[in-house]
Amino acid sequence: MELFFAPLACSLATRIALYEAGAQATFTQVDTRAKRVADGSDFFAVNAMGQVPVLRGDDGATLTENPAVLQYVADRFPAARLAPAGGIERYRLQQWLNFVTSELHKVIFIPLLDPQAPEGAKDYARAKLRARFAYLDHHLTGRDYLLDGFSVADAYLVTVLNWTRSTAVDLKQWPAIDAYFTRLHQRPSVAKAFTEELDLYKEEQARRSAA
């Protein structure tokens, strides 16, 4: 199993899930700005959308889109209990995965993280931020995780919340989210994944500055 990732991008969620599962995997770094794989090859040949994560199985088939990749990893390693196996809780997992991917990742953070985004796009994202964070804060109040236990939805959420650090969004405004973010970082899989990718991110930034 091979994960194509970019440092601190949403593919970090899959790294966390793989660490939780104790899975054997190859991690292949991608420069998503230059659309190049670490070996210099064209990343569009791996994913025509040019996005991470891509999970390539041992049969060569690729899977993309975070909620699909995360559910695949969770089901492939059921002992890690990263997703409810079935029943209404499985749909609840999909509900939260979709909230994170659509309302947080795409609606808010894509424009805020993109230096090329017009100011109107950033304003639009900021205007939508408050209702979404309030909704999430309400849900997390009195809860440790999005569902009853840690799941791949938490792996995705903690990855996305990390982007508040580079977009001047102060989590202190939402005490339950802030506590959740701190708590999740104490989890070994999360701490290890973030530490490793932060180093890779700094190296990437240094290479870009030198170029």
Added chain:
Amino acid sequence: MELFFAPLACSLATRIALYEAGAQATFTQVDTRAKRVADGSDFFAVNAMGQVPVLRGDDGATLTENPAVLQYVADRFPAARLAPAGGIERYRLQQWLNFVTSELHKVIFIPLLDPQAPEGAKDYARAKLRARFAYLDHHLTGRDYLLDGFSVADAYLVTVLNWTRSTAVDLKQWPAIDAYFTRLHQRPSVAKAFTEELDLYKEEQARRSAA
């Protein structure tokens, strides 16, 4: 089972799925602008995010977020074969559901459909449209559906593609998408759902104009 919907909104996908399944369901209309249910009650009490679809089960529990609701309906009525039961094809379904919900619905159509969105947000959406429609057109070339057979991902995609009509996006630029859109509309469940909701949409517009 009760579906909270707004005419021609993304909840139309669930109506199509319910028709495909021959399911008994109550359809409860919501004014998502005023955040009122048809009986005048507060829609935020049903869904704190104020969004459709909401599916309320006979036990009163609610499920939100389109990909979760659609997979729930598909699994609840397996005879309709609206989703692969398992295996890699199930993750492929989730991949396409996520492409539609994140890359098309949220990134492109939310800003384009919103009269309040700043011009910069609309420009940003338009700039992302071409790559996403080209990717989709390539996938649909030589295919009748997103997967091997009709699935809930098609119900969602045809619903979203319908928004091109009110956002001046000419599908003729992408022949495979254009043919797909026409073909899907010939499907009885899709034709019935669109016809009914178009009428409800016109009534809603008339009420808003009169107000």
